Amino acid sequence: MVVDDHPMWREGVARDLGERGFDVVATAADGAAAVRIAPAVRPDVVVMDLQMPHLDGAGATAAILATLPATRILVLSASAEHGDVLGAVQAGAAGYLVKSAQAAELVDAVRRTAAGQAVFGPELAGLVLGEFRRRDAAARSERRSPPSGEQALTPRETEVLRLVAKGLTARKIAERLDLSHRTVENHVQNSLRKLQLTNRVELTRYAIEQGLDEQ
Structure with missing residues (x-):
């Protein structure tokens, strides 16, 4: 499922994934719509924008995973701000890719996310691992x-x-x-x-x- 509030971007990502053999079961224009639609279509992977009206990507991620814990969320956002990345990870996102990524990178990221891998661009991997270390140090x-x-x-x-x-x-x-x-x-x-x-x-x-x- 592809979730993005920009129609051209949403349709473009869905088309690119469909042309490469993925079954795009639904699209949604905002986080609230994604939360409503996801239980009906039960996607393996959700490609989730972050900054959206009504309910942002982090909130939608947490809500979808509360209902569909086996679903994996790959955030695809224009933002590479540390706060946005960490917020997505804390909400349960399995991966985070910036929108400047090439189409081939997105396809690879979706495949790896579906396979259960943690997918983060090289510029974000150190930040995410550092967050994991801090969050889990007490345990x-x-x-x-x-x-x-x-x-x-x-x-x-x-x-x-x-x-x-x-x-x-x-x-x-x-x-x-x-x-x-x-x-x-x-x-x-x-x-x-x-x-x-x-x-x-x-x-x-x-x-x-x-x-x-x-x-």
Whole structure:
């Protein structure tokens, strides 16, 4: 679903995604309309503008996720202001892209968001990781050991998780550790299962809670 209050931009993004094989199930002209429409169409990914009338993108993100927690929100905004980025992340957005991005970047970002990855442009990744560190610092001491019911990770899974915490993609991790991309994906999936997490955004937050990004 594409949400944007500018008709030409909204229609253009929907057309570009449709031409590249995505099923655009709906569009919405503001956050309030998006919140009304989303439960009916149940989108896998919402491409969400931020500055909109009636209800902004952050508010719409939080409201949609409260009803559809499996839906992933990719913010596509003209703003790269730190406050806007952090507000979107705090609302639950899985990714944030600025509108100056090329069409190919948007397509890749939508695919990665659908796959459960945290998607942030290189200029925003450090800011977001820093926010995760600050927000979760108080919880680190409580989560040094896996909670009851979680299985311990192997040394290799921990090594992969450390690089996930540093913001590396699976392909970059494979290059760094001289592994195949499939092997890295298997380690990520095993870690998700053992830690009882549902996607890579939660895995990244868990890794940062454990301080792995600082090792």
